[in-house]
Structure formats: structure tokens, C-alpha cells
Amino acid sequence: MTFTALTAAQIAALTPAVTVGGVSISSPPVVTFAISDGATTNNAILGITTSQVRFMLAKLVPGTNGSPSKWVSYGVINSAGTGGQRPNAETNGTLVDNKNGTYTYTFANDVAKLKDKIAGLTFTAPESAADLGDLTYDPNLTHRLVIQMSGGGLENPVNAVYDFIPATGKAVTSTDTQRQVVAIASCNQCHEKLALHGSARIDTQYCVTCHTDQRKFGRTSVASTALAFPALVELAKVDPITGITSYYYSKNTTTTSSSYHPTGTDPTYVGDGETMGDFPRMVHKIHQGHSLVKQNYNYANVVFNNKAFSILGDGQKMCAKCHDNTKAAQADNWNAVPSRLACGACHDGIKFSDGTGTTLAGATTGHVGKAQSSDATCALCHGAADIKTYHQTENLTAHNPTTATGLVNFTYEVKSAAVDATSNDLTVVFKISADGTALTALPPTGFTGSPSFLLAWAESQDGITTPIDYNNKGVKLAQAKNPAIATGLSGPDSSGYFTSVIPSASAFPVGAKMRSVALQGYYTQAAGTGGIAANTARHTVSAVKAVTGDTERRKVVDAAKCSNCHEFFEGHGGNRVFSKDSPSLVCVLCHVPGMTSSGRSMPDSELNALVFTGEKAKILADWGFDNTLPNAALKLPVTTNNFKDMIHGIHRGRERVTPFMDARYFRANLTLLDFRRMDFPGKINNCETCHIAGTYTNVSANALASTYESIDGTYGPAIAAGTATPAMANVALGKANPEDKVVSPFAAACVSCHDSVAAASHMATQGGMIQIERGDASLGAPAAGTWAYNVATPGKGEACATCHGTGRAEDIAVKHK
Known part of the structure; x- marks a missing residue:
């Protein structure tokens, strides 16, 4: 088949396979490869151009003096050959289509001569040839070729990874030097299909060839003071079409109107001399997230401190969750090859150059091993067994198979x-x-x-x-x-x-x-x-x-x-x-349709006594809440705590128009939840990330409406008159009331994610009942015993399944993949 002859639908449906035949590095590198429509049919694909494929070469430099091995990219010279660049794949070589599904690509970048080429260029600060690393070509080292196939409407991109040794011309074997410390299969347990940079880069083995220490090229190091980089200003922008708010970060409020990205900012592309885009450091910091010691990280508008790892209870300790030795050959490097790079990425308060610093637990005792100028002695104190013990969580889990000695499970x-x-x-x-x-x-x-x-x-x-x-x-x-x-x-x-x-x-x-x-x-x-x-x-x-x-x-x-x-x-x-x-x-035993927020029932005597700091203070600032006002609790948000609505709303995170916000009152304390900045790590539109297949395409008969606010015959009129009190709100929580604000079952599942006015209006026109009074039969409350559409009572009930049911034009299961 010829790629250019395919329809858009056919291209979108393709699941191509790219097979590398070999790489010859004489001068310049030459790659042979084949492209088919997949292993099942294996039909050759012709007509591919450099619009659909790009190429990356990197070498693996063995570790010395205790340090781990590292990738050094050759893709550090621009396409004109006149300047350096941060690592990137190339497309400006020569691609030959052999008209039988096989191709030959000759690199524009002659890697054997790259070191001399870079040495002959003139750089102006902050650019520096030294920041591009040692580009010496050594044919005896392990090299990695990555072919990225994407674009042209292709919805299933390919990252073909081929590790080889130029001196032999052969692919690496288990006895050759390799570096595979994490497998994309481990990442995709949570991320489902990790797809970045236009959704075209989908394999960590590709990521590591660009995200090297060379990403510091052209960047200026930003220094922290008292464990904080320059303070950031959060800038919010509402999308005029979707109504969804996005956040950007700057040290000031100057923005460019075209992209809304901050100008005049000091992003921490390099912070305290550390390259934040280097893969081990970047990924560790993202997952350590809000537990990091240093504050105000900002790498390409990714504020590490705003992130949270989804495994609760100190789950960042669970290194084996990502570094699974059943999936990646060198996964045990996390305990066998400790280094300042990998360990310091999470334990970021430690300053190895002089041994001072702050631990993750907040102690200011610094590094027990004092100053370390290299990784030579890391393993002397931090043996593999000790590292495993230190990183145990308190509970037995699939990736934490043992707990500390003496603990009973x-x-x-x-x-x-x-x-x-x-x-x-x-x-x-x-x-x-x-x-x-x-x-x-x-x-x-x-x-x-x-x-x-x-x-x-x-x-x-x-x-x-x-x-x-x-x-x-x-x-x-x-x-x-x-x-x-x-x-x-x-x-x-x-x-x-x-x-x-x-x-x-x-x-x-x-x-x-x-x-x-x-x-x-x-x-x-x-x-x-x-x-x-x-x-x-x-x-x-x-x-x-x-x-x-x-x-x-x-x-x-x-x-x-x-x-x-x-x-x-x-x-x-x-x-x-x-x-x-x-x-x-x-969870579903308590999080039932009748459960709603309890925050508005908190009396002033208890609420006024609370002092909010840290995350809670930030949430209340977002809400514009003042806990010192009379009847202050009545200004807290209220929503359903029914499991499906709550979990849909939480997981939708920052993709909702109105974030999922909740305030829970219990034992003189207040729990605050706000998910406006939360990123769902997987594909939010794939219901089967959580759901059992076939269980979510309709709402069964006799489902109950979700209570969004508990209101009774006393509290409701008092709200209207401006005389309501938290005590009234507390009484209303006692039972299901005719005046409760409810959402019908089908609409409740959908509007929890699709919460825009347009989406809610659409649901309402099809019988969805959103924020109606429980007892208002005129709006479709189910005196007949069901919220579902009933032909005997036209105009009443939810008709969602008419279009969104199994096999229908807008089948939920088809649209949510």
C-alpha cells in the first residue's frame, strides 16, 4: 500500500511496524529499515517521506568512578551545520524509498566528524561547546538509533529503537553494555500510553536520547536562595471555547498575547548548576512533586512542586514501581548504582558539594557522608540492601514485597x-x-x-x-x-x-x-x-x-x-x-448517592479557631474564602460525594470548567479538596482505565439520583432570605429531603467530567435533570419509580441511551477509548 493513497480514516487506523535492518557508520551513518502495516497482515507501506519519519542517534558512555552510564546525543548540531542545539532528531538527511516497503536513510549529521565540527564553531554565551558534552565517536560503544514514525494523520505513532555496536555492525546482546533502567510498560501502568511532544514520542528509550545533560546548552543556571528559586507568579487563562482554565508560571505578570507563555521569566532549565531536563533528574522530580524540599521549580512550565504521585502514603519511596526488574534489564540500578544525579533528584535539599542541606524529613543535618565531589564512594555507605530497606513503604504491596523487620502485616x-x-x-x-x-x-x-x-x-x-x-x-x-x-x-x-x-x-x-x-x-x-x-x-x-x-x-x-x-x-x-x-x-459503602459535602455545617466557633497554612491556605485563597466572617462555612463549596460523581470529577482534574471542590467537616477540623491543577496521568477519555468493559455504557434501572446539596424545608427558605446558619445546614444533612438539589443518574456520570454549560444544557434537553429539587415531579422526579426515560410518560426521564447507548451513533464505549 502507498501511504499517500490512503484515506484519512485508513491512516488513522494504521498500526504500523518499523523494523531496522541495520546501521552502518562509515561517514555519514546509513540506516536500512522496513515499514509495514503491522505483524498480522505485514503489508509493505510505500511512499513514506521525511514528513512522517525522523531519526536520532546517541551513544552510551560507560560509567566511571562510581557514576552510572549515560546517553550522549549526536543530534546537537542544527540542520544548517552552523550552530549547536539541544538534542533533537533530524529529518534533513537523504531518504530513499526502495518501492518495496524498505527504505534507506543517510544522516546529514556525520557523527564521526561531529566533535571536530562543533569545535570549529563559534558560540556566544550562554551557549557553550562544553555543554554539548564529549562528542568523540567511539565505534566500540553501544549506540542507539531511534526512528520516529508519526504525522500525516497517523494516530498510532511508532518509536523503533535499535541498540547496536558500530564496530561489529550487530545489535547488542545481553552480554553487551546496555542501559534500560525503566520500561515503558512500567510507565504505562499509570500513564496508559505515555505520549509527549505532539503524542509522537511514546517510549522512554527514545526520551533518554534527547533528555540528556546536553539540555543545558544555551541555558543560564538559576540559583536558589534559602531552598527556593525565584518566586513564581501564577497566570490563569480561560479558553474562550471550552471554558477550561490553564495555568502558566512566571516571576512577573508580563505575558505574550499570542501564546500566553510568560516572558521575562527565569525558568529553572538549569537550577543550581543541575540540568533539570536530564531524564533521571526530570522524572524523579516530577514524581517526587510536592514533597521536594526546594521550591519554585519551573521546567518548561512544568512546576515540579505542583505535582503529586498517585501512590499515597509516601509512595515515592516505591522505586520498584517504575524500576521493575522483570521488565527492564538494568532496573536494579536504583539500588545497585546510587549516584548524586539519581538520588539527589528526589533528595534535592542536599548540597553534595559541601555536604550541607535539608533532608526530605526536614532535618537540616545535611549529608551524613559530608561533601562528595564524585559518585566514587556512594555505594560504600549506600549498599543495595540498605537502599532497598530505606525505600520500603510501611505496607505490603505488589511492588513493596517486604516491610521493615518486626512490622506485622x-x-x-x-x-x-x-x-x-x-x-x-x-x-x-x-x-x-x-x-x-x-x-x-x-x-x-x-x-x-x-x-x-x-x-x-x-x-x-x-x-x-x-x-x-x-x-x-x-x-x-x-x-x-x-x-x-x-x-x-x-x-x-x-x-x-x-x-x-x-x-x-x-x-x-x-x-x-x-x-x-x-x-x-x-x-x-x-x-x-x-x-x-x-x-x-x-x-x-x-x-x-x-x-x-x-x-x-x-x-x-x-x-x-x-x-x-x-x-x-x-x-x-x-x-x-x-x-x-x-x-x-x-469505598462505595459510604460514598453513596445521598452523601454530600458537610463543610457548610461547621459552626463559627470551630471554623474561626482554625489556622490555615500551606496547601489549605492556597485552596482557600483560590476560593476567596474568609473563615472569620459570621456563618463563614456557608461560603464553602458544596457538591456530591457519591462515588461515581466524585471520582469522575477528581480524575477530570484541570480539564473541568469548574474544578471539583469539596469541604468536609469532621471533629472540629476541615478537609479541603480542590483539583483545578491536577493532571490525570493516563487517557482521561478511556473509561476502561478504571471500568470493567460493558458496565459503563448505560445506567441500570433503579439507580438513584446524586445529591449535590442537602436542603430541607427550613434551610432552603433561610438561604433565600439570607438568614441561613451552619446549624440549619447540619440538620438538612440528616436525611434525604424533597428540597435537596439532585442530578439524575445518567447525567450525574457524564456532567462530572463534561461540566461546561453547553454540555449540561445538552443533557437537560435530553431529559437529564441537573440540580433539580428531589421532589419536583414537574421536572421529572421519578414518582413512577425510575429516572430513566419511559415512553408512557413522554418528556420525562433520561433519554441519553437513545444516541449514546451500545451500537448507537454516539456509542459511549466507542467514543471513550
Whole structure:
């Protein structure tokens, strides 16, 4: 097939394959390669030009004096050959189409003569030939060729990577020097398909050939003072079409009207003499994010300090999450080859030149090993075993298979949950194991605290007799009940199972349906137990079980998919935890359709006493909130806490018109959430990043509307009259009220991501009910028992599936890939 003869749709559908035949470096380099439409059909593709392909060459310089090996790019001379440049691929050589699917490319850049060529050029500061590194051509070193195929409407670009040794003309083998410390497969566990620079660069093996220390060429080093680079000014711009706000950063407020990028700024392309674009440093700093010691990093408008790693609980320690030795041959470099470059990228407060500095924990003791001018002695103090130990997280996870010596790891199991038909008492049979051995007494010696049960259920609501959502009817904020495991406790039996009998008053309401029990919460291991030095919470994966005979709540999300990013999710202080092996998410027992923000119920006496600093102060500044005003809490944002709406809104992050904002009041404290600057790491439009296939294309009958604000017959009129108080807001949270502001089920799922006025208006015209009163039948509240469109009541109910259902013109599953 000829590329230029293909239609736009055919080009978009291509999944091409690029196969390198070989590289000859005589003078200049010559590459032979073939292009087909993929391994399945293997049809040759003809007619490719340099508009679709570009070429990069780099050499691997072996490490010396304890330092790791590093890539040095040859792509550091401009296409005219008159000046230097930061590393980039070239297209200005000679490409020959052999008319049979094979091609030959001759580089314009003669790498064997590049060193002398650069030496003969004249540079003006801040450009310097020295910043381009040692460009000596050594045919005995490992070299890397990358062919990038992209452009021309191609939606599936290719990065063909070929490592070879010029002296032999052969591809490298396992016995040759290599550097593969991370595999793109590890990155894509969370990023799904990491695609940068126009979505054409999709493999870290390509990234490292451009993101070298040579990126300092032409840059001026910016110095930090008191652990901070020059202060940044955040500049916000609203897109006139989408309404989405983007943020840019400068040391002043001068901008260019065409691109809105700051001018007069001092980006930290090089900061304190360190090249921020060097791949190990750049990627480590992005993932260390807000935990970095130094402030005001700004690399190409990427403010490292604004980033947050999605693995909670000090997850940046989990080096093996990215450096997985089952996927990359040199992945264990993170512990076997410590260096100032890699380690100092995260531990950025340490100044190795003189040994002073601040640790990630805030200690100002500097580097224990004092000043280090090279990496020669790093491994003497930081042995592989010690590094692994230091980087252990407190919990056992897939990428943290061991915890510190002495720490006990628990597992929970709920064998059965049964409700007595006469007494309505609940009997739960469960087991708690410590390091694989069932406990014989609760609590175990040397531990404080305790796990507990969560009870969730469904009852008739909004005319729906049998809801498919938990609603925990009759409980404030629609929260699950939380009885102690010690209630009516007996056992264990010979198999290690305890039995807890919970009386009816503390169990499920009579007649409740879809009842479920979770074992959640944790023990705290006391200092001295097992030889540990400090009290340590032992967060444990929650277990969920449906009551015998009841319908189990539907499953639309795969915990293993969530764990690709979150690994071991510790919600609410580690009380609610799931991992890749969780069969059900404990989250949905509490985050039900009736749950909404509680922040507006906080009394002045408690709110006025709080002092907000750091991240909370920033959030409140964004909200324009003053906690000293009378009835201040009523100015806090309010939204649903129903799981689907909340998670959609959070993950949509900075791509929403109105960011997901929430304020939660609990025990005289206020939790603030604002996701306006959050980047979703994967493909936000791919629902199956989280969802089980086939579960998200429609909303099942008997789904409940999501409550966005709890309002009752007293609080509502008081809001209108300007006489409302937090106490009124608190009362309204007690139950589902006819005056509550709700969103119908289908619209709730969609408007949580697609929140523009235009999108919401479209949903409303098709029966979506957005922020209506729960009891307003004139707007479609389901007196008939369903929010779904019903032909018997034309004009009422959601008709979304008419166009967006399976097999329809705008099929959700097709559009969200």
C-alpha cells in the first residue's frame, strides 16, 4: 500500500511496524529499515517521506568512578551545520524509498566528524561547546538509533529503537553494555500510553536520547536562595471555547498575547548548576512533586512542586514501581548504582558539594557522608540492601514485597454475614490473620485500636422500591453504620474464625435490601512490639461481603485497574483500603448517592479557631474564602460525594470548567479538596482505565439520583432570605429531603467530567435533570419509580441511551477509548 493513497480514516487506523535492518557508520551513518502495516497482515507501506519519519542517534558512555552510564546525543548540531542545539532528531538527511516497503536513510549529521565540527564553531554565551558534552565517536560503544514514525494523520505513532555496536555492525546482546533502567510498560501502568511532544514520542528509550545533560546548552543556571528559586507568579487563562482554565508560571505578570507563555521569566532549565531536563533528574522530580524540599521549580512550565504521585502514603519511596526488574534489564540500578544525579533528584535539599542541606524529613543535618565531589564512594555507605530497606513503604504491596523487620502485616476475611429472619440480628463470621497466621485473641497483645465493621444497605427511595445503589437510608449523610467487632464476640473456632453478633438496633433496618458488611480499619503496632521503635499503624486491605441471600451490589470498577496507579489505596487515614486483589471496593459503602459535602455545617466557633497554612491556605485563597466572617462555612463549596460523581470529577482534574471542590467537616477540623491543577496521568477519555468493559455504557434501572446539596424545608427558605446558619445546614444533612438539589443518574456520570454549560444544557434537553429539587415531579422526579426515560410518560426521564447507548451513533464505549 502507498501511504499517500490512503484515506484519512485508513491512516488513522494504521498500526504500523518499523523494523531496522541495520546501521552502518562509515561517514555519514546509513540506516536500512522496513515499514509495514503491522505483524498480522505485514503489508509493505510505500511512499513514506521525511514528513512522517525522523531519526536520532546517541551513544552510551560507560560509567566511571562510581557514576552510572549515560546517553550522549549526536543530534546537537542544527540542520544548517552552523550552530549547536539541544538534542533533537533530524529529518534533513537523504531518504530513499526502495518501492518495496524498505527504505534507506543517510544522516546529514556525520557523527564521526561531529566533535571536530562543533569545535570549529563559534558560540556566544550562554551557549557553550562544553555543554554539548564529549562528542568523540567511539565505534566500540553501544549506540542507539531511534526512528520516529508519526504525522500525516497517523494516530498510532511508532518509536523503533535499535541498540547496536558500530564496530561489529550487530545489535547488542545481553552480554553487551546496555542501559534500560525503566520500561515503558512500567510507565504505562499509570500513564496508559505515555505520549509527549505532539503524542509522537511514546517510549522512554527514545526520551533518554534527547533528555540528556546536553539540555543545558544555551541555558543560564538559576540559583536558589534559602531552598527556593525565584518566586513564581501564577497566570490563569480561560479558553474562550471550552471554558477550561490553564495555568502558566512566571516571576512577573508580563505575558505574550499570542501564546500566553510568560516572558521575562527565569525558568529553572538549569537550577543550581543541575540540568533539570536530564531524564533521571526530570522524572524523579516530577514524581517526587510536592514533597521536594526546594521550591519554585519551573521546567518548561512544568512546576515540579505542583505535582503529586498517585501512590499515597509516601509512595515515592516505591522505586520498584517504575524500576521493575522483570521488565527492564538494568532496573536494579536504583539500588545497585546510587549516584548524586539519581538520588539527589528526589533528595534535592542536599548540597553534595559541601555536604550541607535539608533532608526530605526536614532535618537540616545535611549529608551524613559530608561533601562528595564524585559518585566514587556512594555505594560504600549506600549498599543495595540498605537502599532497598530505606525505600520500603510501611505496607505490603505488589511492588513493596517486604516491610521493615518486626512490622506485622494483617489480612482480613469475612467468611459470612447472615441476618436472622426473626430477630433481625446480624451474625458476622470473620478472620484476622497476622503474617498469615490466624489470631487467637482480639486485640492481639502489643497492639492498640481495632478494625470495625461497616454496614451498607438499600431501602425504597424516590419512588424506587429496590434501588441498585446503597443509600443507607435514615442515617445522617447517608453513612454506613459502624459497629465494633467486639459486639457479641465469640471464638475463634478451630479454623481461626471469630463470630460477632450485632443486635438489630445496631444492624440493618428491617426490610433493607442489598445488605453488605465490610471489615475495615486497623490496629496500631505499639513501640517495642516486634522490636519496632515507634507506634506504627498497620493499614490493612478491607474485606467486603454481601449478606447471605441478598443481591450483591453491581461491580463497575476493577480494583486491579485502580491499583495500576494507586497500588495500595489508603482512604480516610488508612481505615478504608483496597489493593489490586480486592474483589470489591469498600469505598462505595459510604460514598453513596445521598452523601454530600458537610463543610457548610461547621459552626463559627470551630471554623474561626482554625489556622490555615500551606496547601489549605492556597485552596482557600483560590476560593476567596474568609473563615472569620459570621456563618463563614456557608461560603464553602458544596457538591456530591457519591462515588461515581466524585471520582469522575477528581480524575477530570484541570480539564473541568469548574474544578471539583469539596469541604468536609469532621471533629472540629476541615478537609479541603480542590483539583483545578491536577493532571490525570493516563487517557482521561478511556473509561476502561478504571471500568470493567460493558458496565459503563448505560445506567441500570433503579439507580438513584446524586445529591449535590442537602436542603430541607427550613434551610432552603433561610438561604433565600439570607438568614441561613451552619446549624440549619447540619440538620438538612440528616436525611434525604424533597428540597435537596439532585442530578439524575445518567447525567450525574457524564456532567462530572463534561461540566461546561453547553454540555449540561445538552443533557437537560435530553431529559437529564441537573440540580433539580428531589421532589419536583414537574421536572421529572421519578414518582413512577425510575429516572430513566419511559415512553408512557413522554418528556420525562433520561433519554441519553437513545444516541449514546451500545451500537448507537454516539456509542459511549466507542467514543471513550
